[in-house]
Amino acid sequence: MRRLGLYLHTLEKLSRGGEETVSSEELSGRAGTTAAQVRKDLSHFGSFGKRGLGYSVRELERELKEILGVDRSWRVALVGAGRIGSALFEYDGFDARGFDIVTVVDADPTKVGERWGGVEIRDIRELESVLREEAIEIAILAVPADAVQEVLECVTSAGVRGILNFAPAQLRVPEGVSLKDVNLVLEMEALSFSLTNRPQDR
Amino acid sequence: MRRLGLYLHTLEKLSRGGEETVSSEELSGRAGTTAAQVRKDLSHFGSFGKRGLGYSVRELERELKEILGVDRSWRVALVGAGRIGSALFEYDGFDARGFDIVTVVDADPTKVGERWGGVEIRDIRELESVLREEAIEIAILAVPADAVQEVLECVTSAGVRGILNFAPAQLRVPEGVSLKDVNLVLEMEALSFSLTNRPQDR
DNA sequence: AGCTGTGAATATGTTCACAGCG
DNA sequence: CGCTGTGAACATATTCACAGCT
Numbered sequence: 001m002r003r004l005g006l007y008l009h010t011l012e013k014l015s016r017g018g019e020e021t022v023s024s025e026e027l028s029g030r031a032g033t034t035a036a037q038v039r040k041d042l043s044h045f046g047s048f049g050k051r052g053l054g055y056s057v058r059e060l061e062r063e064l065k066e067i068l069g070v071d072r073s074w075r076v077a078l079v080g081a082g083r084i085g086s087a088l089f090e091y092d093g094f095d096a097r098g099f100d101i102v103t104v105v106d107a108d109p110t111k112v113g114e115r116w117g118g119v120e121i122r123d124i125r126e127l128e129s130v131l132r133e134e135a136i137e138i139a140i141l142a143v144p145a146d147a148v149q150e151v152l153e154c155v156t157s158a159g160v161r162g163i164l165n166f167a168p169a170q171l172r173v174p175e176g177v178s179l180k181d182v183n184l185v186l187e188m189e190a191l192s193f194s195l196t197n198r199p200q201d202r
Numbered sequence: 203m204r205r206l207g208l209y210l211h212t213l214e215k216l217s218r219g220g221e222e223t224v225s226s227e228e229l230s231g232r233a234g235t236t237a238a239q240v241r242k243d244l245s246h247f248g249s250f251g252k253r254g255l256g257y258s259v260r261e262l263e264r265e266l267k268e269i270l271g272v273d274r275s276w277r278v279a280l281v282g283a284g285r286i287g288s289a290l291f292e293y294d295g296f297d298a299r300g301f302d303i304v305t306v307v308d309a310d311p312t313k314v315g316e317r318w319g320g321v322e323i324r325d326i327r328e329l330e331s332v333l334r335e336e337a338i339e340i341a342i343l344a345v346p347a348d349a350v351q352e353v354l355e356c357v358t359s360a361g362v363r364g365i366l367n368f369a370p371a372q373l374r375v376p377e378g379v380s381l382k383d384v385n386l387v388l389e390m391e392a393l394s395f396s397l398t399n400r401p402q403d404r
Numbered sequence: 405a406g407c408t409g410t411g412a413a414t415a416t417g418t419t420c421a422c423a424g425c426g
Numbered sequence: 427c428g429c430t431g432t433g434a435a436c437a438t439a440t441t442c443a444c445a446g447c448t
Contacts, residue, residue, distance in 0.1 A: 001395070002388055002392055004391075004395070005385075005387070005388040005391040005392065006372075006388065008391070009370065009387075010372075023428090023429065023430090024429075024430070025429085030372060031372060032372050034418080034419075035429095036418075036419055036420070036421095037417095037418070037419080039429090039430060039431060039432085040417095040418080040419090040431085040432080042430095042431090043430085043431055043432070047430080047431065048430095049429075049430050049431080050425090050426065050429085050430075051424075051425045051426055051428075051429055051430045051431080052425075052426050052427075052428045052429050052430080053426070053428080053429070053430085054428090054429065054430080055430090067395070067398075067399075068391050068394055068395045068398070069394040069395055069397060069398025069399070070391055070394050074390075074394060083288065083289040083292045083293070084289045084293070086285065086289070087285040087286045087288070087289035088386070090285050091285070091286070091386065093370060093386065093387040094386070094387065094390065096387075097387050097390065097391065099387075099390050099394075137397065138390070138393055138394075138397070161397060162393040162394070162396065162397045163393075164386075164389055164390060164393060168211065168295060170208075170212075170232060170233060170234050172234075176400070178393055178396035178397060180389045180392060180393055182384065182386070182389060183207075184290070184293065184295065184296070184366075184384070185207070185211075185295040185296065185298075185299050185301075186204055186207040186208065187366055187382045187384060188276075188296065188299065188301050188340070188366060189206075189207040189210070189270050189272055189299065190204055190207065190382060191340055191364040191365075191366060191380055191382055192270055192271040192272050192276060192301075192340075192364070193203070193206070193269070193270045193271055194364065194380035195271060195339065195340070195363060195364045195380060196269075196270070196271025197269075197271070198378070225406090225407065225408090226407075226408070227407085236440080236441075237407095238440075238441055238442070238443095239439095239440070239441080241407090241408065241409060241410085242409085242410080242439090242440080242441090244408095244409090245408085245409055245410070249408080249409065250408095251407075251408050251409080252407085252408075252447085252448065253406075253407055253408045253409080253446075253447045253448055254405075254406045254407050254408080254447070254448045255406080255407070255408085255448070256406090256407065256408080257408090
């Protein structure tokens, strides 16, 4: 559930602000949802609040991290060192949440061997073995759409079970593998749709 | 409805492959949904198919473009010329769908005046006037989270009504403005959640 | 006969409203 | 008394199943 992540980020902000306790009302306001929604969402995983008081910020934060599995770090590989890949590699948010990009792989021979920070870019022909050696758990695919299905198969063969895909392609993943697609054109099209189909245009 | 965009992309692939006609069965297979879903989705906007035959690829493609509002081009501004901004600027998919990034704005004085392709980077202090001059319809926000609310207010004041936001912040938009958030950490957390809460771990 | 378009059935998600604990 | 946790009511989304056009 995506909202859990939102709650966690909100709690961390509250925590930095020195708040000790928070009500579902307050939390929902900051996360852009409703109080009932917050309570229902949390109640699926346990009873974390105190009636009459609210939730302990620190405690709920810890619980949510555990539920989301971000009370640990994850070994992540970046496949594709193009423009999107490089932006993702530099993106601080991943690091801050324990998603450690410990491997970068690319097909371009002029890039292979190059170093980004402490990470050497490896040849995509070694993809499967590199992923195994590095005990990668999550792969970020930032390769061209026409290459991504092949890369995906290799990645899943290597035992990776979480995939964040940026290529605009409909991927089929084996049972037991989680896939998240980020398709920016689809997002823009959704905006275009809203702007176009607005009855009360002024 | 996000699936409409998916259908459109699928149709374009079929079209390039020379297909004349497609059934809801076929379309759903390629778009990763079900035949009934496709028919229901399309039926909200009209009757585009022929019974016993299916849908004309070319015709449905045209209809979907019109519904989504991508039968035209859009004037888009990129606010924030950092790593994510530059990756987005170079991203071909936007251009191909008629989302023309005609303006780039940044706060860094060393970047202002620089040219990316034919586009000069403008100073963020001129943001509102630049957006008006350029008749911008959609803004992509790739600025730091602590600056984004301020930028957003400026952007909406300038009459922009569609916003794609990459900053991890909960934004409040005025009535009549469409906002899409892309939060990559949330996506990764969702993956982490699936990997963590998988009962039948082998 | 084949495949759409659609009401009806089902499933899923959200909001309401309140009992019950602190 | 305040705020959570939760069943019940409501709303939305998906799937089923079939009548009806071509």
